[in-house]
Amino acid sequence: MRGIPLPLELARAQERIERIASEFELTFFPVVFEVVDYEQMNALAAYAGFPTRYPHYRFGMEYLQLSKSYEYGLHKIYEMVINNDPTYAYLLEGNAMLDQKLVMAHVYGHADFFRNNMYFAHTNRRMVDAMANHATRVRRYQERYGIEAVEKLIDACLSIEDLIDPSAVFLPAAPRSEIVPPEPEPDEAPGRLPAKAYLDRYVNPPDYLEEQRKLVEEQRERSRRFPAKPERDVLGFLLNHAPLSNWERDVVGIIREEGYYFLPQRQTKVMNEGWASYWHSKIMTTRVLNDAEIIDYADHHSGTVATQPGRLNPYKLGIELFRDIERRWDCGRFGPEWEACESMAARANWDRQLGLGRAKIFEVRRVHCDSTFLDAYLTPEFCEEQRLFVSSEDAKTKKPAVSTRSFDDVKQALLFQMTNGGRPAIELVDANYANRSELLLRHRHAGVDLRMDWARDVLQGLTLLWRRPVRLETVREGKPVRLGHDGTAASEESIE
Amino acid sequence: MSRMQSDLNRFRDIVRGRVRDELRKHLGQQELFGKRGREIVSIPIPHLELPHFAHDFGGRGVGQGDGDGDGAKAGKDPGRHILEAEFTVEELAQLLGEALELPRIRPKGRDDLDSRNWRYTGISTTGPESLRHGRRSYRRALRRMIASGAYDPKRPSIVIERGDRRYRAPRPRHEPRANAVILYVMDVSGSMGAEQKELVRIETFWLDAWISRHYEGTRTVYIVHDAVAKEVDRDTFFRIRESGGTVISSAYELAIRILADRFPAEDWNLYMFHFSDGENYSRQDTEKCMQFLDKRLLPSLNLFGYGQVESYGTSGDFYEALDKHFQSEERVALSRIPDRDAIADSIKALLGRGR
Numbered sequence: 001m002r003g004i005p006l007p008l009e010l011a012r013a014q015e016r017i018e019r020i021a022s023e024f025e026l027t028f029f030p031v032v033f034e035v036v037d038y039e040q041m042n043a044l045a046a047y048a049g050f051p052t053r054y055p056h057y058r059f060g061m062e063y064l065q066l067s068k069s070y071e072y073g074l075h076k077i078y079e080m081v082i083n084n085d086p087t088y089a090y091l092l093e094g095n096a097m098l099d100q101k102l103v104m105a106h107v108y109g110h111a112d113f114f115r116n117n118m119y120f121a122h123t124n125r126r127m128v129d130a131m132a133n134h135a136t137r138v139r140r141y142q143e144r145y146g147i148e149a150v151e152k153l154i155d156a157c158l159s160i161e162d163l164i165d166p167s168a169v170f171l172p173a174a175p176r177s178e179i180v181p182p183e184p185e186p187d188e189a190p191g192r193l194p195a196k197a198y199l200d201r202y203v204n205p206p207d208y209l210e211e212q213r214k215l216v217e218e219q220r221e222r223s224r225r226f227p228a229k230p231e232r233d234v235l236g237f238l239l240n241h242a243p244l245s246n247w248e249r250d251v252v253g254i255i256r257e258e259g260y261y262f263l264p265q266r267q268t269k270v271m272n273e274g275w276a277s278y279w280h281s282k283i284m285t286t287r288v289l290n291d292a293e294i295i296d297y298a299d300h301h302s303g304t305v306a307t308q309p310g311r312l313n314p315y316k317l318g319i320e321l322f323r324d325i326e327r328r329w330d331c332g333r334f335g336p337e338w339e340a341c342e343s344m345a346a347r348a349n350w351d352r353q354l355g356l357g358r359a360k361i362f363e364v365r366r367v368h369c370d371s372t373f374l375d376a377y378l379t380p381e382f383c384e385e386q387r388l389f390v391s392s393e394d395a396k397t398k399k400p401a402v403s404t405r406s407f408d409d410v411k412q413a414l415l416f417q418m419t420n421g422g423r424p425a426i427e428l429v430d431a432n433y434a435n436r437s438e439l440l441l442r443h444r445h446a447g448v449d450l451r452m453d454w455a456r457d458v459l460q461g462l463t464l465l466w467r468r469p470v471r472l473e474t475v476r477e478g479k480p481v482r483l484g485h486d487g488t489a490a491s492e493e494s495i496e
Numbered sequence: 497m498s499r500m501q502s503d504l505n506r507f508r509d510i511v512r513g514r515v516r517d518e519l520r521k522h523l524g525q526q527e528l529f530g531k532r533g534r535e536i537v538s539i540p541i542p543h544l545e546l547p548h549f550a551h552d553f554g555g556r557g558v559g560q561g562d563g564d565g566d567g568a569k570a571g572k573d574p575g576r577h578i579l580e581a582e583f584t585v586e587e588l589a590q591l592l593g594e595a596l597e598l599p600r601i602r603p604k605g606r607d608d609l610d611s612r613n614w615r616y617t618g619i620s621t622t623g624p625e626s627l628r629h630g631r632r633s634y635r636r637a638l639r640r641m642i643a644s645g646a647y648d649p650k651r652p653s654i655v656i657e658r659g660d661r662r663y664r665a666p667r668p669r670h671e672p673r674a675n676a677v678i679l680y681v682m683d684v685s686g687s688m689g690a691e692q693k694e695l696v697r698i699e700t701f702w703l704d705a706w707i708s709r710h711y712e713g714t715r716t717v718y719i720v721h722d723a724v725a726k727e728v729d730r731d732t733f734f735r736i737r738e739s740g741g742t743v744i745s746s747a748y749e750l751a752i753r754i755l756a757d758r759f760p761a762e763d764w765n766l767y768m769f770h771f772s773d774g775e776n777y778s779r780q781d782t783e784k785c786m787q788f789l790d791k792r793l794l795p796s797l798n799l800f801g802y803g804q805v806e807s808y809g810t811s812g813d814f815y816e817a818l819d820k821h822f823q824s825e826e827r828v829a830l831s832r833i834p835d836r837d838a839i840a841d842s843i844k845a846l847l848g849r850g851r
Binding site (some may be wrong): 043046047052053055056057058059060061063064135147155158159160161162163307311312313316317386387388389390391392402410413414417422423424426443448449450451452453454455457458461 | 498499500502503504505506507508510544546547548549550551552553557558559560561
């Protein structure tokens with residue numbers, strides 16, 4: 001973005017790696033590398049890779065944490081890449097040449113994923129420009145309406161940044177207009193069949209008619225409800241229907257647009273990192289490395305995919321699963337025949353020499369996101385081989401400990417973690433709750449309670465946008481409750 | 497200024513505001529002082545993460561590998577630490593002043609003191625061109641043109657004439673040249689327990705911090721007393737444990753002697769703070785104290801502060817005696833400190849005089 005050409009050595013390395021990546025049939029937008037020092041790198045990381053973001057203190061906080069952590073030697077950011085056309089990637093100044101090459105190979109993996117995975121298909125590929133425009137607008141609002149007013153609104157929006165429709169990644173982040181069907185003509189006696197007077201009592205029994213009338217009444221009641229169907233895109237709903245002034249509406253729109261932009265990255269963390277790691281490993285070990293570099297490479301690579309107790313490393317899980325899929329499709333370990341085979345020996349030596357692995361993983365990277373990826377390809381064998389387990393905190397030592405290694409449990413826990421980015425599913429059910437134009441949200445409880453203190457804070461933020469009390473139905477310790485906030489005080493009632 | 501710098505400054509401002517708002521809560525915490533190294537105090541600030549709807553997992557998740565050992569190895573992602581805001585004692589005193597709305601201390605004898613420090617903070621109508629103040633000159637010109645009707649909003653050209661020109665001019669800066677002495681007197685008789693001493697320790701930290709802010713050099717003198725008084729160093733002051741009776745006048749006598757010997761009132765701003773549980777040996781001695789204070793101490797002191805740390809079951813009446821005797825005296829500040837929560841109000845009472 002500053003347009004400074006890469007040092008010659010790096011430029012040559014890029015040229016070579018790009019050629020190799022193309023030979024492996026990776027496709028990508030043009031990739032632009034920038035060399036930055038560690039301060040710039042930390043600042044970029046705090047801005048999620050973008051050189052310009054709207055002004056907000058949390059970027060400063062993020063930066064402070066990264067700088068502290070870097071100074072204490074706790075972490076080092078080697079690379080960062082952003083989904084854009086051209087794809088921008090950053091290299092840390094002063095890294096060894098081998099590291100730079102490794103990072104480049106890794107970046108081409110990401111670049112290919114961004115371009116080809118269908119969850120990214122509708123992301124704005126000019127996001128660098130869009131972010132800069134957002135920044136200009138927010139800055140203008142700050143000058144006009146004061147830093148604190150704008151900040152307060154942004155805080156409230158960021159709290160519900162993830163209340164967008166995860167299945168709507170294929171839709172552009174533009175306001176959708178709802179088509180409202182015309183209300184049906186009121187029917188005086190619904191369900192009544194024409195009948196002769198003396199048979200009427202039997203053809204149209206009065207209690208049946210009453211029932212029908214009530215049903216229709218109920219239906220009409222439901223169609224009057226707003227929104228007609230529960231809405232996952234809470235930010236979108238507020239954008240269209242909350243009593244906001246123009247600048248506030250614009251800010252809500254900005255946060256929502258950025259939310260949709262980052263959504264597929266949250267949805268494909270494991271796949272994206274796995275894919276990039278797969279390719280840096282493939283490119284480096286088969287084409288780039290010379291004898292002198294192999295030890296350093298192995299050291300660095302193993303650092304990237306190292307696992308820690310109680311934590312899941314997406315790099316590791318992703319790369320291993322891609323390799324597993326490639327192996328299975330190379331050997332033909334799929335399909336009904338394979339599923340039906342119960343002989344351990346036969347399974348262990350199963351090899352149909354199909355060689356479909358490479359094609360398969362390319363297909364997988366195109367159509368899946370993390371949750372479907374794991375749902376479709378996690379096998380008991382893989383689970384055992386990778387020694388996956390469900391961990392829970394030991395009550396005494398407060399350290400993670402193995403709770404179970406059973407395949408079903410592991411898979412369920414993993415899917416739970418991947419679904420909706422591990423965040424609870426919240427939907428908007430009623431914008432005219434109790435006929436007092438209060439907002440009613442519902443938490444689709446899936447076995448885990450909400451963090452209550454945060455939930456209350458989020459509701460408080462929401463009142464700022466809706467300007468009326470906001471309620472949330474959820475379940476706590478097995479009992480349904482309705483939390484509420486009217487802007488000044490939180491409330492709570494149990495639902496019978 | 498780079499974008500990140502302004503985000504960072506904004507964040508620091510917010511933290512500072514947060515700490516100031518909650519300083520009253522922090523005041524009574526001794527953890528604050530435990531972390532004091534090289535004059536830097538760090539205060540933990542929780543809850544700066546933006547809230548969002550989240551699961552309450554309670555440590556459940558999916559792992560890989562053996563599943564034991566502690567996660568000591570550094571990971572790729574930086575961990576989420578509780579943020580600690582670092583403050584120098586000076587900044588903290590500033591925050592204290594804002595939080596408790598303390599008036600600035602006006603050191604006495606300021607007018608006599610020669611302030612040699614000149615700064616270009618003033619404005620004058622004459623001066624060298626190199627010091628011309630562009631904005632001020634422009635403003636003068638604009639004002640003149642509007643007043644004379646020569647200003648045309650359609651063609652807003654401003655002509656700066658000689659009379660409009662303004663220059664930066666030096667102004668003497670009143671720097672606190674004065675030095676201060678703080679005398680801390682504490683009753684260490686048997687009835688003062690560990691918790692009472694802790695109260696005193698915390699309170700003196702803030703008194704020190706605030707008063708030092710206003711003077712160039714601050715000296716502290718520590719006097720402990722039971723039936724007899726002696727001067728000790730800071731460490732001993734907070735550690736010493738005596739038993740026996742209480743004769744407060746002994747401490748005042750010693751204070752008078754120290755001030756007369758080492759700190760003549762014409763050279764020093766003198767502060768004296770006395771902490772006691774309020775019990776004195778006899779009514780006669782209390783009367784003697786009042787005399788000492790009235791005749792010998794107060795004429796030279798900027799401020800005499802008395803804090804009565806009250807423990808369960810004691811009923812000292814020294815507070816009442818002082819209150820009765822010095823009701824209208826500007827230089828006497830009294831407060832009771834029953835527990836840690838009262839420290840903030842006590843500081844306010846003792847320093848609220850602005851002396």
